[in-house]
Amino acid sequence: MTCGSFSVMAAVKQAPLLALLVVAGEVLSFPLVQETQPATSCGYESCHVTKPNMLNVHLVPHTHDDVGWLKTVDQYYYGDRNDIQHAGVQYILDSVVDQLLKNPDRRFIYVETAFFYRWWRQQSSSMQQTVKQLVNEGRLEFVNGGWCMSDEATTHYSAVIDQMTLGLRFLNDTFGACGRPRVAWHIDPFGHAREHASMFAQMGYDGFFFGRLDYQDRTHRMVQREQELLWRASDSLTPPMADLFTGILPNGYNPPEGFCWDQLCHDAPIRDDPHLEDYNVDDVVKRFLVIANSQAKVYKTNHIIMTMGSDFQYENANLWYKNLDKLIHYVNAQQANGSKVNVLYSTPSCYLQELHRANLTWTLKRDDFFPYADNAHDFWTGYFTSRPALKRYERISNSNLQICKQLEVLAGRASREGPYRGADSDTMKEAMAVAQHHDAVSGTEKQHVANDYARRLADGWQHCQLLISNSLGALTGVFGKQNYCDHLNISVCPPTELFKKFLVGVYNPLARPVTWPLRLPVNGTAYTVSDVRGKAVPCQVVPVSRATQELRRNRGFAVNELVFEVQAPPLGYTTYSVSLVLDGPPLASVRHRTPTVIQNKFLQVTFDPDTGLLSSLSNLETKQSIKLTQNFYWYNASDGRNVESHQASGAYIFRPNSSTPFIISKTAKTGSIQTSVVQEVRQWFAPWVSQVVRLYADSRALELEWTVGPLPIDDHLGKEVITRLDTSIQTSGVFYTDSNGREVLQRRKDFRPTWNLNQTEPIAGNYYPINSRAFIKDDMDQLTVVTDRSQGGGSIHNGSLEIMLHRRLLYDDNRGVGEPLNETSDIFPEGLVVRGRLLLSLERPSAAADRHRPLAEQEVLQPLLTFSEGDLRPGVKFEFSGLQAALPPAVHLLTLSQWDKDSVLLRLEHQFQSRESKVNSQPVTISLQKLFSSLDVLGVSELNLSANQWKEEMKRFDWTPDEEEKTVLKTLQVPSEWEVTLKPMEIRTFLLKVRLV
Template sequence: MVHNVLILPVIVFLIATVTGVPAGNAGGYNVGCVKCHALDKNKINIHLIPHSHDDVGWVKTVDEYFYGVNSGQVSVSLIITSVVEALKRNPNRRFIQVETAFFHKWWEENEDLREDFKYLVDNGQIEMVNGAWSMNDEACVNYQSTIDQFTWGLRKIEEMVGKCGRPRVGWQIDPFGHSREQASILSQMGFDAMLFARMDHDDKDKRIQNGDLNFLWKGSANIDDSIIFGSCFPNSLYNEPDWFCWDINCGDDQIVDNPHSPIYNLEEKVKKFATVLQNFSTYYPEENKNILVTMGGDFQYQAAGYNFGNMDKLIKGFQTFDTEFNLIYSTPSCYIKAVNDARPNLSLKTDDFFPYSDRNNAFWAGYFTSRPTIKRFERTGHNILQATKQMYALSSSFSDDGKLTELKEAMGVLQHHDAITGTEQQHVTSDYVRMLTKAIKESEEPLGEIISEFLESDVKMDLSSCLLSNMSICSTSQNNDKFVVAVYNPLAWKTTHYIRLPVKGGSYQINGPDGTEVYDLIETLFSFNYVKIKNEKPSSIELVFAARDIPPFGFKIYHIQRTKKVKITNKTRVSKVTSFEMDLVTNLIKSVTLNGVSINVSQNFHFYQSNDGYSDASEVASGAYIFRPLRDEPLVLENATIIKQFSGKLIEEVHQKWKNEYADVYQSIRWYKNENYLEFDWIVGNIDLDKVGFGKEFISRFNIDNFDNKDTFYTDSNGRELIERVKNNRPTYSYNSSQEPVASNYYPVTSRIVIKDEKKNLEVAILTDRSQGGTSLDKGQLELMVHRRLVFDDNRGVAESLDEYEFDGGLYARGSHYLVFGPIKNTDKDKQSTAAKERILAQKKLLQPWVGLAPTNFTFEQLKHKMKLSYGALTAELPENVNILTFEPWVNGSYLLRLEHIMEKDDDNVLSMPAKISNLKDIFKNITVTEMTETTLAAHLTRTELSERGKYSWIMINNSFSTTNARTVINADEQITLNPMEIRTFILKTEKKSNSANGRNSCFISFGILFLVLYLF
């Protein structure tokens, strides 16, 4: 048996080498590759977490922060380099690396330090946490973009540092409130925990009182395995305790441990730190033996030796002078393992952490709406990214995603909690816009060629989307009498999309695969005469036509030709059109009829005057972060007029204008015939700050007559599940609602807000096209904040008032609200529920067809002889409750596929049932799936790997459970079941079938090679 004893250590070494797991950590314990220092069971173990919080843009741009230029020499590049050098000097030290966007930039520019960094990861000294491209916001983001940017960040980490770099902990320390969907996403990615710093001060006070800073969080009301460990730091935020900041930009005293020095202060520092820890220890139950203490802050560790040198001394000082606390370098994973081993009883949270207030009168609900135009541009970027990823994946010519990289990374940056939130400085916003615009153009460059491939044509089309069409600008449609419109549907079911194009007027011939299309010509809602772009002029006319029944994952091509000039005439007064009725006294909407149901509803614009922070000496002002109205009731805009009315072949719409001195306000109330919603297309801009002398925060308010929602309304969580809200109420703590009765009831609305009258069996929903703050403050009332322009800064760090300018004037914002209503419960079980209609419409608006335009010299007859005019990539459309969330090129020729069930379990009698897909192998016409591996949500961990690794089990008060989901690998021809709200992720290996055009080319090439061979021999 001696040979077995000799072989065993070799086997252990080989296993450690192959898996990247250190072979051991004497006196401590390991979590994956992270080496944890030994705990002292007789003391309270203090887990010091060295970290640097590095915003991916805020008061400086991404590059300014990375390189250290422009108003302050903060350099993220220097931070990472400095940390590497400091950790190499002492193997006991630990550090966590968070923002992948910065780390990837550092990795690309520091080739000589890559091996050092990877060694520190493999040696357990650096733990990669969070892993997303940026530390995303949780209020304004859509779940699809959150999943995307985690997926990309985690993939890049593994490519750079290997499997030991796989994060296991969500580190969401700075977002301004936390969403339930974020917890669900992290759980579905296989993460062990979510740690954060910001929690409403009343909520935190109660949790401290009850010892509940550690808890369990159920992220989904529909998915059983969605519980994750949550923990809020005992510090006020994520910084080190007061008096213990040793970064080069801090002013706290260094520790002097030389007892012979006249300024020796080690023992004094230990006592002062122990006082802090004794206070923290009262926040937890008596049996708690582990406390996490963050040691770092914004852009710290540029000279990491200062921080680590002082912490080295502090740790040794506690070993000498203190008997109550055991200080150790630690990481989040080490802390979580220690807490789990202690088997605490934890409470369960089932709602979210909105709105966040850091003190009295200070509700961070303004950023739900701040900078509305970049919020909309981010949604546009998301839409284009999903469509381009699919087209690249379906193409046999562009399987490489190189041109998609820039757009993936720009979208990852836009999710940052000081980007999409609108809480960055103006020049940073401009840089985000520059970044995203450039990336969109890069990703769209090959689309004309890709589409030609699918349509079996050699016609080259220089297709691009019209990013300025919201200002009635599109060079291709305005400057060409003949042009091609390609419409691609990124949904898994066919859809009809109404194309609106700025044109120069006249009459038009529109031909497509289904023949000649009818159209409407409509005057634009607004002149856009404030726009000043070189060589661009807004049009006064829009051409509208319906691209009907676009195939799932497919195209239709339309040829448009201008024929002659036609003068447009519009009536200016109207009472009733087919779907809605106007009040001719107020000129506001009066009633709406959709799907055989009628409601009396009015809608108007109001604005809140913004508190300056000095009126009541509270020093809390409305700013980029905080919403604080001066009065509880907003001022109503009067003098609405009806300026245009149109009833055409496809649409009915009424144009309104509000004559007032506060802002330019216009709106089109629009019904696309046969659709089940009413669109409110609004423009609010050039808000005047001089009138009344305060900032102004504009809302659109809807009132439904005789409607009792009993102070209850519902808002979505990042575009997915609805969460119940009750006016002036929090489910888990109490607060003084009289302090801020409006702002304290504002919640983030990223896709829809809903009220229900149970007695009438009626629900009313407003869907949005971007994040906005919303609430219901009275019976039958819904309001959404659409735009804000402010005078004062709210003193939360951005150091700039939210005063957006564009083209030498106040910013104009344009957007859409979609009104949907109907029965809460259908008596006819065969009819689609109102909730199902809302969800399907939300997906259609989030993932609208990509519309690309290109000029052409061909007539329609010539064009249809040169290419097919339609194509669908799926063998059949999927059920309406199933969405292909992701289909994109992945690594080594593979593909990433996500399928999601878009309904909640109580949404619909039929569509809320589990969805079954019988055969993934043949879902695509030109792609055969040969092998598939199921992964966790972010595709960085297979289900088998997660099962082998395991997830923690926890003790919930009165219950014990495990959060492991050990689904095994399935075959491509097996039936796949999706339960309500479930997302399943697969990596596919495939064989591509050539399109006929490519097949012909391949045939010609083969014959050519054969001829050449015969000739040579």
């Protein structure tokens, strides 16, 4: 591999992904762990031979092991709490390895690296060598290979890439090339995002298989024999960069009916002794042939796949394999009698290879697989919002993890070896990876499991806090105790409440400077604030709202909030000094009336004085104005006793019992604060719904801070609470959502791009996942809403956008979780209260992306605040930037993470789509050598997106769509040896050899 004047010596394929770099004749070594290994025949070379003139049935033994769901991760691994669910992953792996050794024809696939990693560490060296042999021979194959099988609706792309990298790196380091999965495998997630397919393609996967899709879509595809297709997963990346062959499995991820032979199953074993009672070989073979030939009619080739396994199966693998051995033997024996069916042990990659060899053309798909319904009234769109507090905590944790990883790089070894012991980022990496599971951030787990996910994130953050304190000490030159305030959203922060003079440290994880509003709980009435250069910063003290006082309960006692804006350098840290003033100006007072208007130099917001509600929003720069009203409503949740269907709303499924929501209040009681720093209109709609409409002095976005809960259930009905924005924008039933925080997709009411929809649920069937933003627009105006977590939403009425904020349900929806989504806590035994915020931006459609993409990015990666007592003093580096200069607006520094002691992983991302912006949708060139201020980049090599393969060695299967000729991918010439060019929506991943300056 070459890049300019330096080259990378080819790494041995069986070795971990580490290599040597040669720069100007000097050898710079990455540690290269290399083992002498026998010749291998893993991957496609290990596949059993098929028969060209027969129907080849690929049997895939597998287990689906949820990384938490009904039991916690630990309980699932050890087999604890079998009173909840019988499942023990350690026994599955023990048993499978034992059975694979008994017959070299047998195959098994494994998916969840989080579990395999635990099991592997407990094995003897001899057992580890045995397992390596099985992997090298392709008898044990890893598919997907991430730390978990992530959710696709509620995850952010940055967290998905991280968890995939974590799992795939372990497999690569442990097994080399034979541990690298060739196939993405998402058999259980509840709908499928286009951005996930794009990421999998860029990670080097040859294909993608899943089990769940809308029942109408499946019926259509079965008739058309389009259950295998080519997914074009990006409108911006040049094909085939984001093209991914995609297959829909015939039985979800279960075996055909009547052919389940696990200890959890009830099907009869194959009884093949004719001298004993109940001999059934003839019956088994006959039933199997009927199923196989029936399945073949809805697929295109003479190859079909059958998933032989299910949830937590193979704990006693002997049951499965003994019967599968017999099934293969007796079905194939019929070939002597003219049968044209050939059965074999296989894997998804072996099956995929045969589809590739068929050399057919495949239907092209450009949209995604949301929403998912498994029946006419059963839309899995509730989980887009389920457990909104956990969803927010996961998003905050992602931001904290990125900061933790960045500072670990910028401070070097001092980050782990400083005075605060126990510092590491690994605990947080694993906790965040587990949280991406499709029964974690999705909100579809039992309550005690949700608590466990949150506990893991909290534990990871404790380790990261120590690392950050060490890092900041090394970078500023002063090691001292840093205080972190994790409850600022409810105005709780002991240092700011107690100290009369304190420092606020602000670390910005973005590669561009940011301006960010701070609200710090205080008990004084006047303060002075100065920046690191001693310049006074405008500030204002305002009273804590009644809603906040009620929400925090006895967790804090500040009566006021100090409000000011901070400015932080790119990938950098700055400090502000705050001092109490004893005889300062009076406190800003709350006026108990509705103002007609609040405005700054960018926006003007008007209110109806009679109702207290928003009435219009204007952009003063572009001279735009729209009518805008906003209110809160709830849908009564179905209890499962409707005439049309017995389906209830639950953790997974959203099913209102009426298409018309109930308005919580037609008017809002209001109080307002109007200062030069911030303007607020505080609205009370009900004892359980309040909001602050907030406009900061220098903000181009209007903030709506909502507080909802506890949801009343005295009427014995569950509630699904939404906020709805009704505007004068003419949308014609169209709105737009992001896909996992990246590319934007168009959504049309009562419409699916790939089949003629029979809409049976007019509300739930029009809900889509919103990960970071959604918008509505016409020719003149675009209203964008940026969210602070993943939520569900839709545009049910012309000019309208509704977002579901909170759910409290009294019935289970019979999808396995076995309990209603009725969240309470020790602090809120009467029901959970949730607080969040929406940011509203009004722009011309042609320029809107230039505003909403950076706004969403800043909401995902927020500045980290630290607090310490004292004042600024000379000799201390109270400000620094890790970059020599801010990156261009189109470029996002996605990943900066320590790889080993001398190398770091860097991902740079072009965050605009093609043709999205006149200014920012152009290729951008970045110099890696001139990127960092505190790091010398000595060498570089490019990897694939998941960092488990050299970019130049990433070879994927070519597939031909049936609509057009394949586009040849063109490579732009880079201007010089150290520069890289990013095209719209491109992410490039590099392994850098570095040393601290």
